[in-house]
Amino acid sequence: MRKSFIPLLPLTRRIFGRTDGCRQSGIATVLIMLLIGMSLSAAVLGTAYYIRSTQDQGMAAHAQAQAQIKAWTATEIVRMYLQQLKTDGKLTAFLAQTMPIALSLTGDGGTSDGATGLMSARVTAADTTASTVTVEITGVSARGTKAEASSKMQEIYSTGTGGASSQQCVASPKASAFFKGDVSITGGTTSVTNGTTYSGIAVEGNLTIQNASSAIISGCVKGNINLSGGGIDANATLTSEGAITIISMATPTNATLWAKTINIGNTGSGSYNALKAGAYSASVGSAGVTIGNTNIGGNLIPTTAGTTIPWTTGSVIPLGTGSIIITLTDGTKFLLDLSKTTISSTTGVVTNTSSATRLNGNGSLPDTLTFTALSIYGGGIDIYTQTVGQMWGNKLNVQGYGGTYSNVLSNDEFKIVTGTVTNLVGGGNLWATNGGCSSPTNCYNFPTITNGNIAGSLYYGSGKSSGATLNNLAVNQVNTSPGLPGIPYCDTRADTVSADAYKSQANYVFEFVNGLPQLTIQNVKNAAGLSLAGIYSLRTPTVAQQSVLSTLMTCGYSNNPGCLQTGAAWLFSGVQKFPPGVVWFDSAVTIDGTTVNLLNSFIGKGDITLTSAGHLNLTAPNFSTPALICDGSTYPTNLCNKTTTPSTFVTWNDSNGVSRTGLPIANMAVLTEGGLTSSGWTINGNVVLGGQVATSGATTNINGSVSVGVNSLSSTTITSGGLKISTTQLNASQVYLPSSSCTSTSTPSTVKILSSRYI
Secondary structure, eight states, rough: HHHHGGGGGHHHHHHHHHOOOOHHHHHHHHHHHHHHHHHHHHHHHHHHHHHHHHHHHHHHHHHHHHHHHHHHHHHHHHHHHHHHHHHHTHHHHHHOOSSEEOOOOOOSGGGGGGSSSTTTEEEEEEETTTEEEEEEEEEEEEETTTTEEEEEEEEEEEOOOOOOOOOOOOEOOOOEEEEEEEEESSSSEEEOOOOOTSSSEEESOOOEOOOOOOOOEOOSSOEEEEEOOOOOTTTTTESSSSSEEEEHHHHHHHEEEEESEEOOOOOOOOEEEEEEEEEEEEEEEEETEEEEEEEOOOEEOHHHHHHHSOOOOOEEOSSSSEEEEEEEEEEEEEEEEGSSSSTTTTTTOEEGGGGGGEEEESSOOOOOEEEEEEEEOEEEEEEEOOOOEEEEEEEEOOOOOOOEEEEEEEOOOOOEESEEEEEEEEEEEEEEEEEEEETTTTTEEEOEEEEEEEEEOOEETTTTTEEEOTEEESOOOOOOOOBBBBOOOOOOOOOOOGGGGGGGSEEEEEEEEETTTEEEEEEEEETSSSSSOEEOOOSSOOOOHHHHHHHHHGGGGEEEEEEEOOSEEEEEEEEEOOEEEEEEEEEEEEEESSSSSSEEEEESSSOOEEEEOOOOOOEEGSOOHHHHHSSSEEEEETTTTSSSOOEEEEEEEETTEEEEEEGGGGGGGEEEESOOOEOOEEEEEEEEESSSSEEEEEEEESOOOOOETTTTEEEEEEOOOOOEETTOOOTTTOOEESSSSSSOOOOOOOOOEEEEEEE
16 A cells, blocks of 8 residues: 555646645645545456456357257257157158248257257258258257357258168068968969969868869968869978868979878879878877867887887977977967977977967967877878878878889778889888788789888788788888878968058058048159159049159040049059059048059058950069169159169068069059959069959969968869969069068168268
């Protein structure tokens, strides 16, 4: 204080002109104090102003930072939203809207939730060629205060190539043709030619071919097979969980029959690689406790089978091939693939059985099992003169003269007239039913055997006489039993059809709304890249709608531009133009004559009828070419990849990470909850029907797999016309069918941020 006070005295003397301290000292003191006070006040006010100014600047800087944080938060929210749209298959339709597309970012906490009113975004552009989406994003902080601030950014997102998700929920049928229920073929020409991926036919019921119809088939049946016409593919296998009965059939070549029992009438001599029948009816045990039952093939352990022949009981050493159904005591059923287990060749103990597939119920299957035979299940084989590589069953009966039988395995008695047997293993007797002997060493009408061993004795004649001998046949051989082949399993598991599950993947959706027909176009653009998305009236379209419809389709042999619908059902007659892609119908549809090939997948909730009127073909998009599907005046954006030159079909990854070409929905020619009636059509693509198939007139040819009656167990009758099915030309991607009842295991392509900048 003293240093700041002293320099002020000369100044006071000059101001007041007096130098005597006695009379002026009080006034000077007061003035000095006043000046000091004024100086302090100015300093305080200056300091306060500086502090206030600094606070405002800090608040402004803080508000701007918060606005930027909100903008970046919104950036990630938008990315996640685009990702969800892509995963759900809705991104293409979303981006088909008129730009800009405003996005509303809201939360659950009202206007104070940190999103509502404080974040906003709008999509300003989408480039389908580059697979990018441009979005303007704004973040706001301290709204309504002096420190209110905003931050605006431009984000460019990559949505992946081709505009299609890499995950697909798919199924792959095990048979070229599947029928749920009995199948009767009574006329026409029916054939199923399978490629290496398939097993011919699979019938969940009985199969009957009769009345001189022509049917060339192979595959499996859960019920019985009765053939009085048709034939079996060369080198094919026809199996049945029931009986196979053949009264009349075209002579087969190197075929294999496997069933519970086999009966082939006197239909002429054919050649068979194998005839197999019969299994052990067995209990299933674990840790010494019986837990279920099954029918199983294999051999019995001699020490457990006893001395009585033929062997019917004992511990089973299962075969290491094929599948069996195990039914637990609580009713739970498992499908066990024996090729995936480990089987002890000495004890018959089977491990790794917990790998079995549960078919129903809630029980569990232990990892170690044993099987004990209780009786014989089926096993009878009755034939006339044939040429057979292997004949294996319980009781074998050859009624015809002659024939060649390379390897005969008879668990019980083997009855034969004459013929040539190379190798014989019998668990019972050999009976030469037409044989006779003038002496034990002078016999006639006996078979010729190169090498034979049987557990029983040799008999001959209608009276089953004994006492004869036969060259190269050893009788009464201890522990001689060939076992049994088991019963084949026919896998008839198939997904049901729900058309609604595929509506979002369609390009053209035909619906009756309040009784009026309308068409919803989605996932479609024209050659210029403009979206055609929208709802179009098919009875009273506007001028603008009619213009679009006329460019897409023409019916009535050019008298009906736009294929307008006047009735209460979907009828397309005289089709001269129709857009490629996936077409969805809410009810039954009839195609009555075309002058063009239909490049479509027909997805429906009702029956689909393809009449005998003049027509070309129905071809699924993926069974066509990218040039025809993707490079026309319009194209389905979800099926086509326009980033390549020329265009290609989109790709996806299967559960093993292998890239496949073409969305599975576009592998379908027909997928409907109803049935299919066809007369003389050629259908290129897979067919899945919730109902039945019917043919008439000319033969229907389907180049693809066929599944019939997947939604209900009912009978199928194929009469005139017939049905020819072939999967020989399908590639590795075309075999996949879309599914609505499985979980995808692949990872969808990811939406990523390509660039960010403040604007």
